[in-house]
Amino acid sequence: MRVLTGIVDILxxxxxxxxxxxxxxxxxxEMQEAREAQRMPHELDRKAVYLNQIARDAIDCVDDPCVAATTMMCAIADRGRGLEPAQLDKIQAYIAQLFSISAVEAGDLLSLARWTMRSAHSVEDCLNRLGFVIxxxxxxEEKIQLLEMLHFAASLGQTAHERHYQAITRLKYRLGI
Structure with missing residues (x-):
């Protein structure tokens, strides 16, 4: 019995x-996780602020003239009701021919431009904010080519809005052409 009690005691x-x-x-x-949690928010906050800025003002982060021109073209062709597949195909073919890139690269450029375009409030806002990059x-010569692109985009729909042509004219004067 004592052996059993000893075994139970040891266990x-x-x-x-x-x-x-x-x-x-x-x-x-838990202490290590708490220490890491105290250190991390600063890095996460900076990254979150940067990502929110890009998501909110993606149009302000554009510095490539090809992306700027394609975004302007999409904004003109959009007319507030979205781009139809036929319009997208025409714009994609036009971009591929104009920039001498493949159809896949033109599709990627077009999708980036459509994503960027969402942060603009209107066509005029898009042209104003991207006109600086151009x-x-x-x-x-490239500025004149851009104006031809915008006139092509304005002619894609059934009816062209007068305010789009006015915005293109204002952009033309701002670019000094």
Missing amino acids: GDLLIHAYRSYSAAKANR HQRCSP
């Missing part, structure tokens, strides 16, 4: 020791 001590080791390891893990990065 009890082992269980208590194992529980204390488990509790200490768990507390150590003004700084493009030669006079």
Whole structure:
């Protein structure tokens, strides 16, 4: 009987020791996670602010003239009701021919332009905000080519809106053409 009591006593001590080791390891893990949580928010906040800025003002992050021109073209052709598949195909073919890129690259450029276009409030806003990129990065010949692109995009629908042509004219004067 004493042997049995001794075995139970030893097993009890082992269980208590194992529980204390488990509790200490768990507390150590929780303290380490708390320390990491104190360090991380600054990095996460900076990244979240940057991603929110891009999501909110993607149009302000554009610095490539090809993306700017394609975004302007999509904004003109959109007319507030979305681009139809036939219009998308025409724009994609026109972009591929104009920029001498493949159809896949033109499709990627077009999807990026459509995503960027969503942060503009109107066609005029899009042309105003992207006109700066075109003004700084493009030669006079490229600016004239951009205006031809925008007139092509305006002619894609059944009826062209007068305000789109007025916005193109204002952009033309702002670009100095």
